[in-house]
Every structure is written in C-alpha cells, then in structure tokens.
Amino acid sequence: MKLVGTGTPHIPSGQPSARCSAFASTTYGADNDPTYALRGALLPVEEQHHAAITDEKEFGGLLRTIDEFNGWLTLKAALQIMALCYPRPVELRHAEWGHFDFKEKVWTIPEHLAKMRRPHDIPLSPKALTIIQGLKPISGDSQYVFPLSMTVESGPCIFVQKGPRFWG
Incomplete structure (x- = not known):
C-alpha cells in the first residue's frame, strides 16, 4: 500500500481484503493488517468477457x-x-x-x-x-x-x- 495525494491509500483493485484493512487503519487507526497472512493464498478471479457486437x-x-x-x-x-x-x-x-x-x-x-x-x-x-x-x-x-x-x-x-x- 502506498499513500497518494492527501493520504488516500492506494491498493491494487485485486485485493479487496487489503482495501478493507487499509480503510480501517487510515480511518480508525487500526494497528495491524489481519489479512497479511492471507496474501498470495487467495487466487484472483479470472475476468470473463461475454460475447458482444462492437462493429x-x-x-x-x-x-x-x-x-x-x-x-x-x-x-x-x-x-x-x-x-x-x-x-x-x-x-x-x-x-x-x-x-x-x-x-x-x-x-x-x-x-x-x-x-x-x-x-x-x-x-x-x-x-x-x-x-x-x-x-x-x-x-x-x-x-x-x-x-x-x-x-x-x-x-x-x-x-x-x-x-x-x-x-x-
């Protein structure tokens, strides 16, 4: 996580649990990230595109x-x-x-x-x-x-x- 601009946490969008922890730490002053042990354990969901006519x-x-x-x-x-x-x-x-x-x-x-x-x-x-x-x-x-x-x-x-x- 890195701070961008006025202290807003910047977290890759593929890590929703890390986003919750970052929100808790920046908003409520949480001391630690309980999701740290899970990093790498959860596989990202593969994005599936549906058929579409674009022409x-x-x-x-x-x-x-x-x-x-x-x-x-x-x-x-x-x-x-x-x-x-x-x-x-x-x-x-x-x-x-x-x-x-x-x-x-x-x-x-x-x-x-x-x-x-x-x-x-x-x-x-x-x-x-x-x-x-x-x-x-x-x-x-x-x-x-x-x-x-x-x-x-x-x-x-x-x-x-x-x-x-x-x-x-």
Whole structure:
C-alpha cells in the first residue's frame, strides 16, 4: 500500500481484503493488517468477457435480423427493445405499464428490479416508444408489457428470458 495525494491509500483493485484493512487503519487507526497472512493464498478471479457486437455493420445486421423475425410478436418486440434501450433481461421481463411515462418518453426501472437496488430511468427513442405502445393490444389487461403468450394473467414472459439464448 502506498499513500497518494492527501493520504488516500492506494491498493491494487485485486485485493479487496487489503482495501478493507487499509480503510480501517487510515480511518480508525487500526494497528495491524489481519489479512497479511492471507496474501498470495487467495487466487484472483479470472475476468470473463461475454460475447458482444462492437462493429456497427454487424450491429446493423443484428437489427435487420430482428426486424425480419417472424416469430412471437412479444419476443420480437423484446429483442428490439433490448437492442434499443439495453435493459437487463429481468428489467425487461418484469416491465409493467406503470413503469413507462409516454409523455416524458422515459422508462423508470424500480429499485426492486434494479441491479444496485436504485431506481433509474431509461430514455425512450421514438422507435422504442412505437414498439412498446404497439404491445398494448397484445398484453390486454395485463400489468406486464411482455405477458406470457399462453395467458395474459400468468406473469412476465419467460420467452423474453430464454429467447435470446436460443439465438446464440
């Protein structure tokens, strides 16, 4: 550990236990580092990258493929919204009509669905708005934007969760 600037401890990010000890010593005046004996005993977690399209031409091809999809309308809409708004799958699956403000063009993810348990807003493009509003006749009286295909009352659509995995 080394001190940087105004006495802030600088510890490599791969050592969370050492960071806790450094915090304790600088904040509360702890005398020793109880994690010292563990150094080298814990192996770092290998970073895994997930497949992603980073080329704009390939991304355009993905969008065209989704637009040409002739399967379930809710799955097609869900894939389009995933590509346009980048929600987490659980946020999309559990999207309720009450989460959308069509006047302000925003989708508010409530804290119980958000990854960090903090609500956040997703701005909606005109195309995203059109897609979501087009689902109202399909979802009927369901509170969910993407209900199960079998019955409207059954809850969020499982195909939204499983569908993209089948596409590779």
